[in-house]
Amino acid sequence: MITVTSLSKYYGRQAAVDDISFEVPKGQILGLLGPNGAGKSTTMRMLTGYLAPTSGSISVAGHDVLTESLAVRRAIGYLPENNPLYDDMNVLDHLQFVVRMREIPAAQVRERLRSVIDVCGLREVLEKSAGQISKGYRQRLGLAQAIIHDPPVLILDEPTSGLDPNQIGEIRQLIKTLGSEKTLILSTHILPEVQSTCDRILIMNRGKLVADGSPDELAARAGSEEIVRVLFKGQPAAGLEKLQAIPAVARVEELAVDEPGVTGMLVIGREGEAGDLRELVYEVVRDEGWPLLELYRQRLSLEDVFKQLTLGENVDEDDVRRVA
Amino acid sequence: MRKGLTVCSRELSSYFNSPVAYIVIVVYLLICGWFFAANLFFDRQASLRGFFAMAPLMFVFFVPAISMGLLAEEQKHGTAELLFTYPVTSFAVIAGKYGAALVLMSLAVLLTFPYVLTIVSLGNPDLGALFSGYFGLLLMGAAFMAVGLWASSTVKNQLSAFILSFLVSFCLFIIDKFIAWMPPPLARVIGYFSIENHFKALSRGVIDSRDLVYYLSVIVFFFCWSLYNVQRRKWRG
Numbered sequence: 001m002i003t004v005t006s007l008s009k010y011y012g013r014q015a016a017v018d019d020i021s022f023e024v025p026k027g028q029i030l031g032l033l034g035p036n037g038a039g040k041s042t043t044m045r046m047l048t049g050y051l052a053p054t055s056g057s058i059s060v061a062g063h064d065v066l067t068e069s070l071a072v073r074r075a076i077g078y079l080p081e082n083n084p085l086y087d088d089m090n091v092l093d094h095l096q097f098v099v100r101m102r103e104i105p106a107a108q109v110r111e112r113l114r115s116v117i118d119v120c121g122l123r124e125v126l127e128k129s130a131g132q133i134s135k136g137y138r139q140r141l142g143l144a145q146a147i148i149h150d151p152p153v154l155i156l157d158e159p160t161s162g163l164d165p166n167q168i169g170e171i172r173q174l175i176k177t178l179g180s181e182k183t184l185i186l187s188t189h190i191l192p193e194v195q196s197t198c199d200r201i202l203i204m205n206r207g208k209l210v211a212d213g214s215p216d217e218l219a220a221r222a223g224s225e226e227i228v229r230v231l232f233k234g235q236p237a238a239g240l241e242k243l244q245a246i247p248a249v250a251r252v253e254e255l256a257v258d259e260p261g262v263t264g265m266l267v268i269g270r271e272g273e274a275g276d277l278r279e280l281v282y283e284v285v286r287d288e289g290w291p292l293l294e295l296y297r298q299r300l301s302l303e304d305v306f307k308q309l310t311l312g313e314n315v316d317e318d319d320v321r322r323v324a
Numbered sequence: 325m326r327k328g329l330t331v332c333s334r335e336l337s338s339y340f341n342s343p344v345a346y347i348v349i350v351v352y353l354l355i356c357g358w359f360f361a362a363n364l365f366f367d368r369q370a371s372l373r374g375f376f377a378m379a380p381l382m383f384v385f386f387v388p389a390i391s392m393g394l395l396a397e398e399q400k401h402g403t404a405e406l407l408f409t410y411p412v413t414s415f416a417v418i419a420g421k422y423g424a425a426l427v428l429m430s431l432a433v434l435l436t437f438p439y440v441l442t443i444v445s446l447g448n449p450d451l452g453a454l455f456s457g458y459f460g461l462l463l464m465g466a467a468f469m470a471v472g473l474w475a476s477s478t479v480k481n482q483l484s485a486f487i488l489s490f491l492v493s494f495c496l497f498i499i500d501k502f503i504a505w506m507p508p509p510l511a512r513v514i515g516y517f518s519i520e521n522h523f524k525a526l527s528r529g530v531i532d533s534r535d536l537v538y539y540l541s542v543i544v545f546f547f548c549w550s551l552y553n554v555q556r557r558k559w560r561g
Binding site: 011045048049050051052070071073074076078080081082084085086087088089093097098100101102103145 | 326327331341342405412
């Protein structure tokens with residue numbers, strides 16, 4: 001449905017998007033993930049034809065973004081970052097303006113309007129101006145204007161930013177409903193969002209694609225080592241020594257604990273080592289007679305993958321810049 | 325074309341939903357009324373000479389007030405990103421917005437019709453000159469408006485757009501006030517660029533194709549430049 005080939009965008013000499021390629025098949029919900037300034041919005045703006053690429057090409061629903069811009073724009077419903085709306089128009093007028101801009105046939109207008117008003121829950125605010133309604137309603141109006149022409153492709157730039165947890169839940173539910181029949185790309189820097197809604201995740205950092213896979217695949221990629229967190233009453237030095245002595249343990253890190261007399265350790269197992277590390281740690285603590293307070297296995301989450309992929313590089317380059 | 329009209333009507337409704345349209349029209353009429361009436365009874369002539377003489381300077385102030393937000397506001401509030409991702413050409417968007425601004429300006433100008441009624445009832449004015457004067461007024465206003473459109477497409481802030489279009493309009497207005505000191509060949513060239521010179525003949529009832537060409541050139545030039553600015557933003561980001 002969407003094919004992106006060696007896409008780059010330069011602002012002056014700065015690369016906002018640097019040679020990325022991907023394909024999105026029909027019906028997939030794709031999450032575009034990355035820290036602020038990673039190039040997510042720029043990518044989306046190029047997909048929708050708002051910005052022209054510096055190099056590379058994009059095809060949406062079989063149309064080239066540059067040469068058949070209007071056809072591409074017809075196929076896409078777009079919710080821009082920060083959800084810009086005409087604040088001086090009331091909600092119904094706003095939707096009717098979009099109806100005319102989207103050239104919806106007169107015979108379908110009533111039905112389409114009723115449908116988006118119901119799906120997005122806008123009935124109570126139809127007469128209010130877009131500048132006065134709450135952020136949750138604004139977001140729904142933004143979504144309504146994006147889906148009113150029933151486009152095959154939906155592009156949503158940070159659809160839940162600035163909403164409270166209840167509203168986020170509602171919008172996510174709405175996205176899931178929409179995603180069942182459309183090709184959908186959404187960007188976010190909120191990890192649970194992609195985990196709960198997306199079939200596939202692309203992680204961007206500094207304009208480049210750094211990871212591509214399903215949420216489970218990405219979590220598995222970083223989760224090859226086992227980590228056990230343990231809290232007990234005892235001497236840190238002795239604990240460090242004894243735990244380090246376990247053959248299956250790669251290294252041990254001391255944790256900062258603010259309870260007096262309590263020691264916390266992070267035990268990291270060797271990669272590919274068989275057996276349950278929790279059991280080994282428990283045995284050591286029991287043999288030493290230290291009262292065990294807490295013991296649990298930490299799984300590397302998507303969050304850790306995200307940090308690994310996007311944080312390390314930032315730090316390195318910042319250091320380089322400081323030296324230079 | 326239909327979508328150009330949609331943009332135009334949205335723009336007009338936003339003028340009339342805010343105080344902008346009313347303030348512009350009322351203040352314009354107040355000041356024009358004063359220039360019209362001030363010398364009318366001293367001159368003892370049934371003409372709109374006072375009104376027409378001040379009209380160019382009035383436009384220098386009022387047209388930028390109408391045009392300043394046209395494209396700058398869309399950039400500032402991010403709604404440009406909605407507008408230019410709908411299936412509509414940049415030409416239709418800009419034409420629609422320019423059209424809406426012209427409608428508001430024409431409305432202000434045509435609301436001066438009581439002046440015409442006044443002088444018709446007082447004497448025997450040259451109706452041909454009145455007609456060509458109003459025609460010239462709208463044409464000159466459209467030329468100033470194209471400058472305003474261009475200014476609004478150049479900067480993102482509407483106050484900057486106001487100042488920029490005021491400055492350019494004022495230059496076009498003031499340029500022939502200096503030709504008395506210039507060598508004649510240069511004076512002829514500079515005189516041609518004066519926006520007021522071309523209006524003088526029209527306000528006396530002479531419709532000269534050179535004046536029409538001048539105004540149409542200014543309109544096309546600044547309109548195309550606006551279109552170029554909007555397109556360039558897509559490439560530059």
